[in-house]
Amino acid sequence: xxxxxxxxxxxxxxxxxxxTVTCSQNMNHEYMSWYRQDPxxxxxxxxxxxxxxxxxxxxVPEGYKVSRKEKRNFPLILESPSxxxxxxxxxxxxxxxxxxxQFFGPGTRLTVL
Amino acid sequence: xxxxxxxxxxxSIQEGENATMNCSYKTSINNLQWYRQNSGRGxxxxxxxxxxxxxxxxxxxxxxxxxxxKSSSLLITASRAADTASYFCATDAGGGTSYGKLTFGQGTxxxxxx
Numbered sequence: 001x002x003x004x005x006x007x008x009x010x011x012x013x014x015x016x017x018x019x020t021v022t023c024s025q026n027m028n029h030e031y032m033s034w035y036r037q038d039p040x041x042x043x044x045x046x047x048x049x050x051x052x053x054x055x056x057x058x059x060v061p062e063g064y065k066v067s068r069k070e071k072r073n074f075p076l077i078l079e080s081p082s083x084x085x086x087x088x089x090x091x092x093x094x095x096x097x098x099x100x101x102q103f104f105g106p107g108t109r110l111t112v113l
Numbered sequence: 114x115x116x117x118x119x120x121x122x123x124x125s126i127q128e129g130e131n132a133t134m135n136c137s138y139k140t141s142i143n144n145l146q147w148y149r150q151n152s153g154r155g156x157x158x159x160x161x162x163x164x165x166x167x168x169x170x171x172x173x174x175x176x177x178x179x180x181x182x183k184s185s186s187l188l189i190t191a192s193r194a195a196d197t198a199s200y201f202c203a204t205d206a207g208g209g210t211s212y213g214k215l216t217f218g219q220g221t222x223x224x225x226x227x
Contacts, residue, residue: 004155031213033215035217040219041219042201042217042218042219042220043156043201043203043217044217045214045215045216045217048213048214048215050213056213058214059214059216088153090155090156092156097205097213098205098213098214098215099143099144099205099207100161101146101158101161102146102148102156102158102203102215103158104148104155104156104157105155106154106155107153107154107155109153
């Protein structure tokens with residue numbers, strides 16, 4: 001089944017404890033992206049990747065890191081999480097770039113205490 | 114800053130009625146997409162309209178795009194209770210500093226009462 005998977009789905013952590021949210025897609029998509037969703041703010045793009053080893057900042061990259069060593073994986077790293085990073089996070093992938101249909105993962109609900 | 118802004122923020126209708134949601138954006142775009150999200154779940158792509166298109170249909174969905182007004186509308190005809198969800202527009206601004214970026218609006222919450 002074609003899908004985007006994220007792990008974990010739910011995570012409660014404490015300020016400053018490094019964490020990684022994994023994202024994997026099995027559709028051979030070139031484009032992958034991370035978003036956060038907060039009430040009243042819609043989805044905001046954190047980072048995106050046009051292809052392996054090519055990543056770039058979205059609109060809200062502060063406090064996040066990403067890597068794209070393989071085409072299928074695009075992990076999101078929070079090296080020192082803070083409470084303002086409490087949010088619902090979505091990974092997405094698509095052919096060719098943002099101008100094509102994006103396939104979204106199920107989301108990761110992160111709480112930073 | 115947000116590229117797309119949606120109107121209304123919330124819409125409540127009866128089953129069988131039509132639902133219209135609007136999206137406005139600020140800069141020129143390559144295309145505009147509409148997505149649907151059921152409560153807290155991942156977004157699902159509904160339809161994409163390119164900047165050189167004015168109208169597109171898919172089943173009960175009709176999307177229009179007016180690049181001169183920098184706006185789009187999504188019409189859902191003969192709505193069903195199962196259409197209850199949040200709807201988002203997303204814009205791809207193309208090249209320059211926006212290359213690779215996809216910007217979402219804040220969404221319209223649609224409630225369809227049986």
